[in-house]
Amino acid sequence: MHRRYPPALWFALALVAAGPARGGDHSYRVADPAYEAECASCHIAYPPRLLPARSWDAVMAGLERHFGVDASLDPAVAAEVTRFLHANAGRDRDPGRAPARRITETRWFLHEHDEVPARVWKQASVKSRANCAACHEGAARGNYNERGVRLPQ
Amino acid sequence: MQRLSISRAGIGTLAMVFTVAAGAETPQDFLNAFDLAARQEQRGFGGFSAARGERFFNSTHKREWSCASCHTPNPASTGRHAKTDKPIAPLAPAANAERFARPDKVEKWFRRNCNDVLGRACTPEEKGDVLSYLLSVR
Numbered sequence: 001m002h003r004r005y006p007p008a009l010w011f012a013l014a015l016v017a018a019g020p021a022r023g024g025d026h027s028y029r030v031a032d033p034a035y036e037a038e039c040a041s042c043h044i045a046y047p048p049r050l051l052p053a054r055s056w057d058a059v060m061a062g063l064e065r066h067f068g069v070d071a072s073l074d075p076a077v078a079a080e081v082t083r084f085l086h087a088n089a090g091r092d093r094d095p096g097r098a099p100a101r102r103i104t105e106t107r108w109f110l111h112e113h114d115e116v117p118a119r120v121w122k123q124a125s126v127k128s129r130a131n132c133a134a135c136h137e138g139a140a141r142g143n144y145n146e147r148g149v150r151l152p153q
Numbered sequence: 154m155q156r157l158s159i160s161r162a163g164i165g166t167l168a169m170v171f172t173v174a175a176g177a178e179t180p181q182d183f184l185n186a187f188d189l190a191a192r193q194e195q196r197g198f199g200g201f202s203a204a205r206g207e208r209f210f211n212s213t214h215k216r217e218w219s220c221a222s223c224h225t226p227n228p229a230s231t232g233r234h235a236k237t238d239k240p241i242a243p244l245a246p247a248a249n250a251e252r253f254a255r256p257d258k259v260e261k262w263f264r265r266n267c268n269d270v271l272g273r274a275c276t277p278e279e280k281g282d283v284l285s286y287l288l289s290v291r
Contacts (some may be wrong), residue, residue: 043237069236070268074261127238
């Protein structure tokens, strides 16, 4: 006997399975004082949901050489940030692979940005793929909706 | 001799800890703490120099970055992170009252930034020189 599920439920499940916020809403509110204070002083507060917990663990384990910069934290503060990241991390879509340490290397990111022309990435104002705010005007507030995208020309 | 120098360094560290615990909250408090540590840890320490601090601030120390790479050669102006481009609030206390106000922040940023710029910790003399320079910027 098969139970009948309404089509809307399947649609919702498909969206969840497809990736973070692929349904069109790209708002990722981040509100944690420790995460904001410690991580967002050098770069925007990347939405924790965009990496799985084991990726965040890999990031937190290497803060002394954090993408070429010393971002070391006091152990108590690091534990607080880790708790927040674990509580808000995304689903692990590649459990068989080594954890991605860059959001920009995830399949989700590459898919979402496959329409961005190569010349845009090379703009001086972009500097690096990690500089979300170069195109996403609301990045600092967690707003990555397409309406707020301005590609530098 | 060896034991003497260890105990002197120990006293210096202890003095720093007490200063921090007492809540050094003005740039002058930090300057006093660096001065105390420099006297106890560095033989022949002859006081801080803003001019030396300025040279230190603008030097890449034969490596990739200087303090000025992010904080700009004018510490009273807004800087930009050399890697991410994120704006950095002015470093000179005259331009930004939040600077040199909290021991945990001062300790954290000297630890990280000295490591990035010099590949080692800064000495109390270097910290005091740089702070003297920053205080001379109006």
